[in-house]
Amino acid sequence: MSVLPWGVWALVRLTGAESGFPAVALIAFTPYVAATSVLPVALALLARRGWVALAAAATAVALVGCVLPRGLPGSAPDAGGPRLTVLSANVYFGLADPDALVRLVREHGVEVLSLQELTPQFDDALTRSGLRSHLPYGVTDAATGPVGGAVYSAHPVDEIGGTDRSAYFAMPRARLRVPDAMPVEVVSTHAMPPSDAAAVPAWRDSLRELPDARPNGRVRVLAGDFNATLDHAVFRSLLDTGYSDAAAATGSGWTATWPVDRPLPGTAIDHILVDHRVAVHRTSVHTVPNTDHRAVLAELTLPRA
Template sequence: MWLLAVPFAAWAALRVLGLESGFPAVQLIAFTPYVAAASLVPLLVALLTKRIWPAVLTAVATVALAACVVPRWIADSSPDPGGPGLRVLSVNMLMGGADAGTIVGLVRQLHVDLVALQEYTPEARTALDAAGLDDVLPNAVSYPKPGVTGSAVYSRFPVTDLGYRAFPSTFGQAQAAVTVPGAKDVRVESVHPCAPASSRLSHCWERDIAQEPAATPDGAVSLLIGDFNATLDHEKFRELLATGYRDAADVAGAGFEASWPYDERWYIPGVVLDHVVADRRVGVGKVSVHQVPQSDHKAVFAELVLPKG
């Protein structure tokens, strides 16, 4: 019985204390919601077999894990900052291969004002232009690059190019100032730190995500939109939020809308790697995910309300 109870207790301690580091812990901690649900099994077995101390240990682990994950199902109160709305979309284009027509269709269908693109290649830019993205979102900060490091922000509103945030890992992020009439100044980045896919890359992910810009609660409104390669169960991601951000899906009670993997080549449970992270002054409405053919990520859509300018 202890062989069943101890792993769940260790996982709960790792998650609560934020001790995950290196490979494979950084990867595995993303599956905490599934572990929380599975922890009910050893608890039930311990109760049925009247193994009191294993039952107590597993019960503590189950409660701790539930406290970490259940709030994502529950919508939080959101401020009404009194400014204009901003509808945003994030799409990881899987080395530029995501279906451009679907992306432009989502922009039109959801009345998107701003889209952040990751893994944005020269071929992706050509395909999006041909599909009519420039017609609906005519302003862009665009850094197409071969492979997975390209990045872009397209907007209905005027933008100023603030450059390409280059990480030591060679991943990077398009940065834009967006002028939304009636709102405070807005800064947007199309987020994409490297993925913790191996022992070497787990450390590059930790370095990259540590360089994501902190919130500026007394300055410009900051929005980080994209593929963080992180979930709410990663301590590094929670540290970033603690600077003055909120995760839009968590606020909306949609924190279990998995965005990856969406691809027939993968047979693992879905996790929430893509996020709309907004300054805590920003109001949050609906959040949803949408399939995009030829991408291994779902697109993430969020309705935001900006502070009045």
């Protein structure tokens, strides 16, 4: 067995050279490739091919080094402010089960709900299911198909930063006033899927449109369907502006969020990104009937005002 496929994969991952299709789609499966990278090492050792074994070992170390940190919890900042529980879900053209979603909000004490692919009908269904009794504030931009989005909040919306409908999907923004905390801007995030060669430029543009973190300014939380993993260079560039991935911060960065209903290996493309001043205490994923994405939840501590 040749080490070449693993070596090429490691080179692409390390250099961020996944510029086109299908490389952009395939690079999301890097954790699985890293898990199999010991195979060429073992086979080269059995064949007593020392230099090949050395090259295979170096490749395995590189791949494992890319994916291992997201499975190890990191240190949390001393935020000092109030707790905030955030839930994000892609509701799949508004076909998800509204009662199940509201049940999650109620059971986990969710204070911010970020939704993607919100339709007017699903917004109405959430109201009938009692969402507004838990989250009476927010900003919605419902639309037919996969375009809409929303941020619902238990805390007053002091300032709405606009719905920022891009050329692709709505990405509503809400500036929340949480008692004893700095103002928090929450963005319901939905990037284009890199489903074919023609879609890759739009996917990249939609991620680059997202607001950078402002480590010394407004506290931001981006929550939604990024259609990207920690192995995509453009996603890592966004993190480098000052965000932390909540799941990776708690050692749960390998947990898959998509797809739920297809015979494919799972990938983590739904995220909650937080300003580095925000502490992440716990994250989890939850299955909501009738959608192909799992909902992601994060319990945060905000910086004190």
